[in-house]
Amino acid sequence: MNGKRLPLKNQEHAILDDEPRRRDFANKLQNAACQDKINKEAITVDVMQAIKERRSIRKYRPQPISEETLNTILEAARWAPSWANTQCRRLIVVRDPETKTKLADTLRSSKPGGKNSATEAMRQAPVVIVACAERALSGFYKSGEDQQRLPSTEKGEWWYMFDVGLVMQNITLAAHTLGLGTVHIGLFDVSEVTRMLGIPNNVAIVELLVLGWPDETPATRPRKELSEFVFSEKYPA
């Protein structure tokens, strides 16, 4: 393995609909990429392929992620659109194993007494991105002489969830094209993480994202057919 990104051949785009070959191809990409030597010119995974191929990864190899690779991913975050270009996103990159372990302890399950499926992943992977938003930017406009920020829509401040969601999608897709895995985590103790990381009152935590070199190639989880959620002209009766 020479550590270079494997360029995709045309016929390889077709394998996405073929599960065993998709897994084999994903393994090939991961093995090539996990040496963390980016050949930027050879990042040839197209957008549609990355969208379809990306999976939530819950098993990781312990290898670190280089600054160059991490910066490439954060650059993708930087270019996400935002409400009136207000760019409310604030990202905390956590690498310290002790902090990651403490963050993993804040994960919760939707079932009483259950365990979040991403708990071990957070301990194993080299990076956790704590995705936050500065409040009163997305969905707000400035009013009057004192430039008071008022909500522009009935959704109030919740537009920051949308803006940060776009950022995190960029991150997960960029990570995938570099052979890295991610998993979003929405179930955790927000107050505990806020206190632990010293997040101020004007900043809200949106999610935690685990980032690292995958040690599994999970099967594709099913999606609804277009006919089940895309409607023509009006909402069906």
Ligand SMILES: Cc1cc2nc3c(=O)[nH]c(=O)nc-3n(C[C@H](O)[C@H](O)[C@H](O)COP(=O)(O)O)c2cc1C
């Ligand atoms: C907002 C959000 C929160 C999520 N929270 C969790 C979580 O707390 N734990 C976990 O293991 N997976 C979590 N996931 C991952 C989903 O379970 C996963 O994306 C979904 O099952 C589809 O699988 P795929 O990502 O492999 O396509 C979350 C995903 C999203 C978008």
